[in-house]
Amino acid sequence: MKYETVIGLEVHAQLLTDSKLFCGCRTRFGAGPNTQVCPVCLGMPGVLPVLNAKAMDYALKMALAVNCAVNKKSVFARKNYFYPDLPKGYQISQYSEPLAEKGFIDIENLGSARRIGITRIHMEEDAGKLLHGEGPDEEGASLVDLNRTGVPLIEIVSEPDIRTPDEAVSYLKAIRDILVYLEICDGNMQEGSLRCDANVSIRPAGEKKLGTKIELKNMNSFKFLKDAVVYEIDRQTEAVESGERVIQETRLFDPSAGVTRSMRTKEEAHDYRYFPEPDLLPLIVGEDDIEKARSSMPELPAGKKARFIKEYSIPAYDAGVLTAHRRLADFYESSVRLFGEPKTVSNWVMGELLRLLNEHSKDITDSPVTPEKLAALLKLVKNGDISGKAAKEVFEEMFTTGRDAASIVNEKGMTQISDEGELARAVDEAIGRNPDSVEKYRAGKTKLLGFFVGEVLKATKGRANPGLVAELVKKKLS
Amino acid sequence: MPIAIKDIFCTRGVKTTCSSRMLANFVPPYDSTVVKRLKDAGAVILGKLNMDEFAMGSSTENSAFFKTLNPWDTSCVPGGSSGGSAAAVAAGLCAASIGTDTGGSIRQPASFCGVVGLKPTYGRVSRYGMIAFASSLDQGGPITKDVTDAAMLLNVMAGSDPLDSTSVDAPVPDYARGLKDGVKGLKIGIPKEYFIEGLDREVEGAVNGAIDALKASGAETVGVSLPHTEYAVGVYYLVATAEASSNLARYDGVKYGLRVDNAAGLLGMYRATRDRGFGAEVKRRIMLGTYSLSAGYYDAYYKKASEVRTLVKRDFDEAFKKCDVILTPTSPTAAFRLGEKVADPLTMYLSDIFTISCNLAGIPGMSLPCGFTSKGLPIGLQLLGRPMDEATLLRAAYTYEQGAGWHKKRPAL
Known part of the structure; x- marks a missing residue:
């Protein structure tokens, strides 16, 4: 049986703002651990977030660039889960009311143009980083670096319009090019300023209903994205053909082995208990905000x-x-x-x-x-x-x-010699040095013109104007 | 002016515990905006005051450290959660204090301790550096000996704050200025839903006395209805606990505060830390809140509660078309005895039945003394006002206070 692959991408892009999404801390990459932190991004008691206006402007630019409709009112929400790189115990994101929705981009893949829908774009804060096994004294201790905590991200979610691994790569490249063009993200996948998850499912060709989707994570290059999707299509096809059922789960790509491995199933999935962030007012985007973003777009x-x-x-x-x-x-x-x-x-x-x-x-x-x-x-x-x-x-x-x-x-002294007198002397010398060739040339072997030009160039250390030399040779030997 | 602060406000370089083992040794490197404004205005910060852990409670018995006694009768609770703040003012230990009010935590202890407590409009006073219990309900305010002090302190505390996105960007009037303008022609709404069975006879009598006194000063009374009052407690315990479950997630032993690290692995550390760090009431509310936000329950609980909250707010909008302030008892009873309600959280929750709607609607409310029970315990009168109209509340309160003179009575300690 023939199968069709259905792919949707969720792309996270770190915005190139000088300061974080909800506090004034710097966002420079590679600073010493925990040197770009303050009470707000450390989630200390009683502190409150204040939205970075520049981050909103950047997010709006992307929304406009991919033809999204900007929602006049969007709402920040808390995504609740415990992890040491998440100091507040929740991530401030947007959930049921995102910044922008219903866009598209046209991509070129193998010479043909395809339109890929963009479901939504929303703003959220990044989490910190854990360093495992680098602790100074304790065996197995993990260190927490919260410099990245609160760095602004936008998440760009595509429709399940992508059909092949190559198309997924073309789409991601197009998204990266736009982000980089807008100068709102550096697009560096190795450093993690551009990240991508893929939802992949297969279905019998011609079937309208979507198959069971697998969420793939940890693909930090275009190649890994392609490898992971290719592997996943094969895996799912094999499973279906051998009569198994694909179960909904999140799988992690292992680049060294080139395979995906189960991370958690749907039953083990987090319940993030989203609810509207009471510390922030709904985000109201005015016509003037949109105009400002639009007018400064390249x-x-x-x-x-x-x-x-x-x-x-x-x-x-x-x-x-x-x-x-x-x-x-x-x-x-x-x-x-x-x-x-x-x-x-x-x-x-x-x-x-x-x-x-x-x-x-x-x-x-x-x-x-x-x-x-x-x-x-x-x-x-x-x-x-x-x-x-x-x-x-x-x-x-x-x-x-x-x-x-x-x-x-x-x-x-590389100036070209174009002085006719000087060149004529050099041509005469070359003719004088090569009587045999002169005879052959005159007998009709005019291909030897190149030889005489070469002789002159050699003698002038390449400075003679080759066009003029050729003309002179022709004149003198005719 | 020597002022003491509820231990929920961060004070730079000074321990801020929220009366929790979790933060028993927490020293914030920043001042809350309220504390900063007080310091800038020349106040002397005398010290920090006891409270129910993370402001969850109505008697201050939920403090992880010690109980606070009611200065009028030391066998009774001072109310809560700002029990320390109210008791300290009543006992004359400070000129005034600062409390916070999420569902009545300024007004109910003020009522129990015979002092004045003002919860401003949501957003009137910055919440920056005020440790969050329920972010959409929390509001800081003054607890004082009399109405004039409350107005003066509000002058210092109020105003927009770039560090708090929910603070209201509106000019701060001089609240002390119009106090003496009287109440002639002021329309006072009396909501029938607040004069119900279960309201203590002596409390009802004292409140009715206050209504008569205000009428004698030239105010008019008008009957109003707040039909969704009966849902307020339910809505409150869904919304407040949901927000609390999220707000208290940061106390995980990783960055600051208590860490109990005797269990294996990350999950073990989380569990041991939060088990040891939080008291029973805090745990109860985190569980309630987590439940109401969970997949499959969100729509029926948190979402429904948010919708009903809008109805509660609408009740007040309608009522304020007919009146300028609303007058009710602050609490159905005077101070209860220490230990009396500890074993029964539901009964404890009901002691806030008259104060909770005000937070849900985000409107200003205050409590001031309006008499004493036969046992000598203070009784509180609650005034509720239109959003951002603290001035009218204060004027009505001042007029009544000056005629009645209850504020001059002090406990015999």
Whole structure:
């Protein structure tokens, strides 16, 4: 029998606010344990939460970016459970009345476009971290670091519209790209600032009813998401085909073994006893809040890509690479503004620049070569001051030293020789040195033109303008 | 002004126990907003006052540390949960005190101890640093010898607070200013649901005397109805316990307060800590609240209670269309004897029957002395007002107090 897979993703994104969701503590990653805490996020007696307005603004931006309807009134709720990384014994989240609902994004998967529904987006606070087995004295003791407690999160819940593991990855990548474009989340899955749970079920092809869903956790990379879903589809298919029933449960992905393992069944699931958070008033979002979020939103990846193709007449592939990161796209556009020739600039940015950024593990925002410096280099090439080959060398030097093209070219004497008299002398010398070849050329073996140009370039240490040299050779030997 | 504070308000560098073993050695690194405002206004914080553990109780017998006696008769309870606050003022141990009121915890002990207690409108006084029992009901307020002191203290305590999202952002009037303006033409509502069977004869007599006195001062009385009063106690014990079950989850032995670590594993530590740290009444309410929020019960209990709470609130909205203040007894009886109701939580809960609706509706209420029983125990009169209209309450209370003069009587200690 053929089965159809049904996947829904719950994505948690840490918002890049300077302070936490309900107190003024910093949110910097990697600070010393328990150095970014205060009575409020420590859940000390009598303290109260106060909502971070910036977090709301960020959440609204995401809601608008994925076409959600923003609820004018949303309600914070307490999710109650005991765990040492949760100082209050409850997490402040949103439950029956979330910030935004009913959105969608269009994703591209294997060349075809698919629309994936977004059920809801809500705000909540992050929990702290437990460090196991790192205690200084006691064997088996666990340490609690509450720096992350109260860091703002948004949870983006998709409809069960995803059908394949690849589609799940495409969806998650699209969500990450939007978050990163909005500059509200750094999208780092290894550090946990972007996290993803997947609900996976299978059903006979053509069946309308949903199968029993399994919640998968602990997939902190795109690869692990794919591996976990692939494993889970196989596992569920095997179970159904051998006449077993899939039971509703939460399963943990083990990346080293590449398998999912049961964490808890439905019967063991927590009863979170949600109820409205009495310490916070309902969140009222006004038209002005929405307008403020909307007006400061950047162009999003899909729209930018389409515009690049149209405005710069560059191939879709180029546009896709250039718009994958907002700051890279900015770099490209600045360079084109300064130099023109969109395809030339695209070749340089996608080729040399991205190669060196990767090699040096640098972000575009840390690039030593600025759009101004790149444009200046390209002008030297265009004016015939240096050859294209030399330009690549110069670019590498610019990248490693941060210097500008002209000073490198001058210092190294790389300026191209375009003076006809000087080139004529060099051509004459080359002709004089190679009488045999001259004879063959004149006898019709005109392919030897390249040989003479090469001889001249060798003699001038590559500085001769190859175009001019070729013309001179042709003239002199005709 | 030497002021003592119910031990539910965090005081920076000074032990704040909530009368619980759980917090027996807890020293907060911050002041509650109320304490900070008092200090800023030049008050001298004399010390911290006994209470029912986590403000759960009506007699202060639920303190984990010791019992507080009623200064008028030391065989009687001072009421609760702010029993220490009321007794200290009645006994002259401090000029005034601060209490908290979730279902009557300022007004009932004020009534039992013959002093003035004011529970402001929900949100009028910041709850920051006031250890939470039931967040949507808790409100701090003054307990004083007379109405003038209550007005003056409210001037200091009231006002919006950026640290408390539920505090109301409205200007604070000078509550002491209009006290002497009299009650001529003031409409006083008398709710029939509060003059019921079970109301002590002597209490009823004293309250009726107060009504007559206010009429003689120029006020008018009008009969009003608060039809959902009979559900108030039920609603209260669902809403308050639900919130409490969540608010008290933080006392888990991990970060501060008591930790009992003789049991194996995390769960063992949680269980041992909470078993040893909490008293019987606190445990009872955590269990009740956990139950009413649980899957399958939420709709029938917590949700239904929240809906009925809206009806209780609506009762008051309707009544205040006909009157300016509502007058009732504070408690059906005068102070009861120590130990008298300890074994019967339900009877204990009913001693708050007249004070609970006020918290559910979020309106201001106060208690002031209106006489004594034949045994010499104080009787309290309750005034309830429109939201944010503490001024009218205080004016009516002041007018009555000045005519009656009960506030001048002190216990013979």
